[in-house]
Amino acid sequence: MFKFGKRKNVNTQYDKTGRDLITIHKPKSPISEQYRTIRTNLEFTAVDDELRTIVVTSSTSGEGKSTTASNLAVVYAQQGKRVLLMDCDMRRPTVHFTFRLPNGIGVSSVLAKKTTLEKTVHETKVEGLHLLSAGPIPPNPSELLSSKMMTRLIEEAKEKYDVIILDAPPMMQVADTRILARDADGVVLVVGCDKSDRNMVLKAKEQLVMADAHILGVVLNRREPQGTDDQYYYYAYE
């Protein structure tokens, strides 16, 4: 009855159930179509420079970074590209839950030179999509990400994959993303509808600009369905 200020946010907590891979389970739904639109738009934003490493981040946690990164990786793979999804959120890794893969070794292990990229990537059920999970949580994620190993890892991945999508931590809490954004070709900022404070998002944008990152654009996530636009035509397509 009362909703003064309190709002349910199912996804804000660090849950281990994984994110919704709608692009796999419902490839024909308008939501999956939206992910394909994002893919197309990304292709158009990078006419001159090649867009191969994309960082997906947001201002705060729980806005849908991992969902966006995973689904985006899937639609890129569905297009026939070789895609590597890298979980660079070493503080709260979730991507391996989404794809139901182990996280014994991952990005942190490769960066610590304990293993190689080749030995660490998992094949997913999506053809062409490989996953590099975050690995064991290291004590110093920022340092690991800013190390030369990271640059080398991305270079190596670029040789094997067409597109590398990096699922980054939120901007506001840690410096990791600014480091990642410097190395990547572009940054996609995920904004949780009805969630992100404009000042926070603006700050995140400023930080990215200061880090000399190429901001590709915004993905507006978890928008309320707007009647005919989403629902009706949704059922018509199934």
Place this chain on the structure above:
Amino acid sequence: MKEETISIGELISILKRNKGTIISLTVIAALISFLVSSFIIQPTYEASTQVLVAPKETQNNMIDSSQVQSSVALVNTYRVIIQSPTILEQVQDNVTGSPENISNLITVNSEQNSQVINIKVQHTNPVLATDIANEISTVFSTEVSELMSGVDNVKVLSAASVPANPVKPNILLNTAIATVLGAMIGIAIAFLKVVLDRRIKTEQDVETVLELPVLGSIPVIDRNEMRAARKNGVEMKGERAHV
């Protein structure tokens, strides 16, 4: 800050979205007001009495207009006299159980150009209110001739009778006021919430606030639908169907 305009459609949608808040606030305000007026506030009763200021009969039984005029002029003076301590102290002494300061209970008024003075007494005890009203009129009518040095032109026109129904609180009026007030507060809260809401809601917000292009907007993914889709085992690409 940029000036924001809101269309009527948006206004209606804001109200619709907050209709729970608005309706519940209205109902609660009305309910509280109704309960307070009917159970907590002590009902007040009003007893009224009327005093006529009439010129004394002259020998030839003629009422002369100048006498009427002088009576009308006297009404104002009498109104003040009624509320004077001289009268009220005496009333207080005569009525058993009358409160310390009865002047607060009394309203004295008269119509313009009228020779009638209305005396109203409000009290939570209807009998006491009646007693005080009647005592005022009798004390006043006897005292006035003494005060005004022999002018004896005051008559009690109608004595107060014990009122059956309280005049205060007006339950219906109070409830109606509270209902309107509750609705207004609810609507104000609804709009305040929108004005103070700094969260990003639409693609336009992204474009105006961030000045970044919107690559796409993803509607809420229905978790239950997703769970069903997973259960139905929609085949993943690259995965072999198992029988």
